[in-house]
Amino acid sequence: MRGPPSLLGTHTAQVTIEGVGTQTVPMHCDQVQWRWTIETLPRSPGFTAMVNTADATASAGLVYFRDLGGFSGTFGRDIIGDAQARFDDGTFVISGTAVGSTEDQPTEETPHAFTIETNC
Numbered sequence: 853m854r855g856p857p858s859l860l861g862t863h864t865a866q867v868t869i870e871g872v873g874t875q876t877v878p879m880h881c882d883q884v885q886w887r888w889t890i891e892t893l894p895r896s897p898g899f900t901a902m903v904n905t906a907d908a909t910a911s912a913g914l915v916y917f918r919d920l921g922g923f924s925g926t927f928g929r930d931i932i933g934d935a936q937a938r939f940d941d942g943t944f945v946i947s948g949t950a951v952g953s954t955e956d957q958p959t960e961e962t963p964h965a966f967t968i969e970t971n972c
Contacts, residue, residue: 878893880893887903896918905939912937914929915966935948
């Protein structure tokens with residue numbers, strides 16, 4: 853079992869949800885072949901994202917928000933929400949919509965626009 857990543861290797865992510873910036877969050881990137889897993893430290897509040905970089909392009913596979921900026925929701929390729937990813941000069945940019953709820957309306961699931969930028 854692998855231990856937690858070293859804080860010396862920690863990167864940060866800037867996240868906006870519905871056009872409102874959340875705090876800059878520390879995160880860790882892990883690559884296995886062409887799949888990148890990007891996850892905040894600590895896990896909550898935060899997010900997990902999976903991006904595939906095969907075929908010389910980036911594609912978003914999953915984004916899961918856990919009470920980040922008061923929003924909890926999910927994007928899953930071909931399942932729920934919609935998102936795109938790109939990789940520009942060492943920076944991942946993932947943007948689209950995730951379906952979920954807010955602290956103010958915990959029983960109402962609606963789509964929320966988001967953008968994640970991080971330098972893995």
